[in-house]
Every structure is written in C-alpha cells, then in structure tokens.
Amino acid sequence: MLNIALPKGRLGEHVYRMLKQAGYPCPALEQPDRRLIFENTEAGVRYFWVKPHDVTIYVERGAADLGIAGKDIILEYSPELYELLDLKTGICRMCVAGPSDFRDDRRTVLRVATKFPRIAGEFYAGKSRDVELIKLNGSIELAPILGLSDVIVDIVETGRTLAENGLSVLEEVCPISARLVANPAAYRFQRDEIEALTRKLGKEVNVQTARGGRI
C-alpha cells in the first residue's frame, strides 16, 4: 500500500485525476464529504489531503511514502527527498517583481520582501548583491507599494495581480511546477510499487502535455 499526500486545492484535485487515469483511482475520494483519508486497497493506494506547504513534511518524516509538492517548497526547505517526476502542471515562475520603473541602486542594501527567504537569499548571493530579506506570510505585493521593501520575490502565475498593483516582473529566478516526491526509506522498501507508479504517471504527464492540458 502506497501512502500519498495530495495538496488540498485545485492542483491536488488535478493531480488526483492524473493518478486516476494512470490506474490509481479511489472512488471514496470523489465523494463530497469532509474525510481526509481515502483508501483503495485494490489499487494499493491511500490518499490524504494536506496543506500544500506540509506535503514535504509528511513525506520526509515517513507519514506518506509519496507526495505532490511544488518546486518552490522543495527549493525553500530542501527536504531530504527523492524528486521522481516533473508533473508539468501547476506551472508558474519564481520572480523578482517591483515597480515598473525600478532601477537597482547598488550603493544601498536592497530590501526584498518574500515568503521564500532561502530561495531569494541564494538568488542574490549568486549575484553577490547585498540584500535585507523581509519575511512575509502573504499579500507580498503590498510591500513595495507601502515602501516596506524595494522589490519582492514571489510566485507569478499570470502576472495579473502584479499588474493590478502597478508592479511588473523584473527578473525570473526559476521555473516552478508540481513534482512527485518520495521518502528515500520508503523507496528502498517499496521500490517496485513506487517505480511502477512513477512510470505510469509519467506516461499520463506526456499525454496531458501533448493535449496541452495544464492548470
């Protein structure tokens, strides 16, 4: 039996449909109720919904054998996991954004507001740019508008929220998408099952990509 942590929300629901197509359905999960754990012994899977930020914690600590996590979370927390597949869904970009007319004055410390201090810190360390990181938990776009920061480092999907707040993308840090991750210890004891699921899901990713399907 494979325990799989799915992220609550639209991305998790989409990936579940891919898993179903790949041969890992769970009819109980499709019923509208408030349960959090669903099992299909025949298909050898047990799914559970968790907050997207918590998926890697469940997998790293062995409560789940597999999980669906965003690359942003993987980069930010560097959990000791296997990253087996790029699901090519949940596609977006980690970007530096700020006022359209922003010009970086290297004589001063750059103030960067972000939910991802590690990603932002490593990005600017790679450029030898002295920055002050301001960790925020939401409404990041507000920071440069109110003068809390010069720029932000955040996930950009369509760029509409940025544009509506008079901001624009200044630089791309890295591309982001959903990944299939595995606990290394679980991989050692359920290698055949995990490799079979990875293979089948990989085929489904190719089918979806060919169709141009993405969320």
Place this chain on the structure above:
Amino acid sequence: MKNRGEQQKAEQAEEMSLLPEERLLFQLRRLYRQYGYRPYRMSKFEKYELYAGNKDFLVSDRIITFNDANGELLALKPDVTLSIVKSAQFRENRVERLYYQENVYRPSGSDGQFREILQCGLECIGDLDSYGLFEVLQLADASLRIVSENSVLCFSHLGILKSLFGMLHASELQQKQLLSLIAARNLHELSAFFEERAWNTGLLRDVEALLTLSCPLAHLPEKLGALELSWLEEDVMQELRLLAELSSRTEDRTQFDFSVINDIHYYNGLVFQGFVRGVSEKLLSGGRYDSLLTRMDRKGAAAGFAVYISLLEQLLRPQEDVEADVLLLYDAETDPKELQAAADAMRREGKSVSAQRRAEGQFAQVLDLRKEAGHA
C-alpha cells in the same frame, strides 16, 4: 568461579532485563568486540578548531560553542569520527579498530533545534586493505540486522562519480549540482542540466542506467561490465571486483544504489547507508574516508560508520505500557513487615513490584494488602 555456560546464562539474563535501546547497544558492542574492535571514549568537549576546518564533513555546520575558563573556544562534540582520526597513529600492516557509543549534539528535525543524539559506530583506521574494508561493510549489515531483519544496506562507490566528473570536465559548482540531482534521483532536471551544457547524451544515458541499476555487491562488476562504461577508471573496477569476490562467499544482502552519496571531499570509495522498515530516514551511514585523513595530515586509509540510535525511539518503544508486573496496594493499617515480605517474595520470582497506596496505572497483577475499613 562461573563456568562458560553459567556466564553465558548470566549474560543472557542481564541482557533480557535491559530496556530495548540498552539491549540493542549491548548486542552491537558484543558484535564489534567479536571482530577485535576496542571501545573508544571521548570527552564531551573538543577544541572548536577541529570542527571549524572540517565543517563539510559534519552532518550540520551548526555547532554549540562556549569559552573555557582560559578563554579557549570549545565545542560540544557534534561528531566522533574527527576526534578518532585526530588521535590515530599509522603503523604499517596494521589497522586500529575502534568502536564507540557517544552522545553528539547537533540540530535535528524540521525545527532545526539542537538535540542530544545517541550514536554508536566504529572506525577502522590505518593500513586498510580490501579485507578490512569489506569487514566494515559486513559489520554495517550485521548492525542493521540486529535492529531488524527487515533492513537493507545500500552502497555505491564514489570512484564511479569521480570518473564521470573527469569525463565531463565538470567544475566544482557543476559537481555540486550534479551530486544533489543524483542524490535526489531527479532524472528530469539531470536531463535538462546535460542539455543546457550540450554534454554528451550518451553519458546522461549512463547516469540514468546507473540510477536504475539495483543488485548485490557480488554481481556489481558483471552488471557494470554490461553497461560498458568506457569512462569508468580501472582502479575502481579493480576494487569492486575484489569486494565482490569477498562478498560472493557470504550471504550478500547489500544493494547497489547510485543515489547513495557522501561528501566527495572527505569520502573517496565505498559509501553506504542503512535503512530499516518503520524508520523514516537512514539509520546508518558510513564509508571509506581516506581523503579526510589526508586533509587532517594523517597517513593511511580509513572506513567506518555510525548507527543513529536516537532514530529508533519510536520503533523500540515497548508495546506494553505496564509500570510494573505487580501493584502491591497497602494503607496505614498494613503491617510494613508483611508488605516487605510480600514484595520480596514477588521479586524473588523475578517480578517487578511497585508498592502504592492508590490503585492507578497499568499493572499485570494487583495484590491488595490494605487493612482499613472497606478493604479488609
């Protein structure tokens, strides 16, 4: 004087009375002694400079430090191997075999808080040959089996990676990125990494084949031969052949796993990790670390491993939550002599006894010696 049989019996009885964690340590110590390993004890503190120069070798670069009365900067030990290497003396045709059981102090878990972590392990240092190295691997496997039969020892050889890096002319930074992708079995980003640098796709196929390969040590030379890795240096194959030959004569439970990686600046040959079903991370980690010796200006070669005993807390937790075998209830009216005699009699039967004035908690048996009204 006890004869050998009696002594064994006494040892067994002593072993049975231990807590699961203590029993495990007892069995590991016995195993290491059987292979001629001697105990090594170190002090809780070491000079900080020992660790400062070798931070990459440590599990974490965060160390608890403090100033001694003379102003010297000391560290609460985060590791044992460095101390053992520091005190090692090289003698030709001889290896020093040492085992330890020590608490180390380093950040652990997702909160990154410092914890006291119990680990047990061994180091084999000196004029190390293939036999000595294979013995370390065997002991790592035997250590895992003492914990659980449901365990696996995965290994790789860093010489394979070094040959590959040489072929790719990979820079230090590229090597670091490749190592992290291989350790994460991240084939999709590996593929993109090769593509961006226009590296030979044949080499990418070789890496993919190595990550897919899983076989015992005894079969590895044959399997690697079938992959026709023209870039693989002959001395690596030579060592693997020698180890495979030794391994073929024993029950081989090892599994080749190319994603097993340790820092290539310190480790230089065979590396391995042990897993036990029910434990969510590697329980054992080790390998050959001649490069560390060189960095510390020591002659010779070395191999060893550590078993992270603290990770077994959940697995070894006793199922029965019984405080004692017998609860002996008494009150102010109970004759103390009667109480003591009853307790001693039970203990002579080998039972644990807890005398209490209140019935609370889990006990296999309750003996009520209360005399006050309502109980008599």
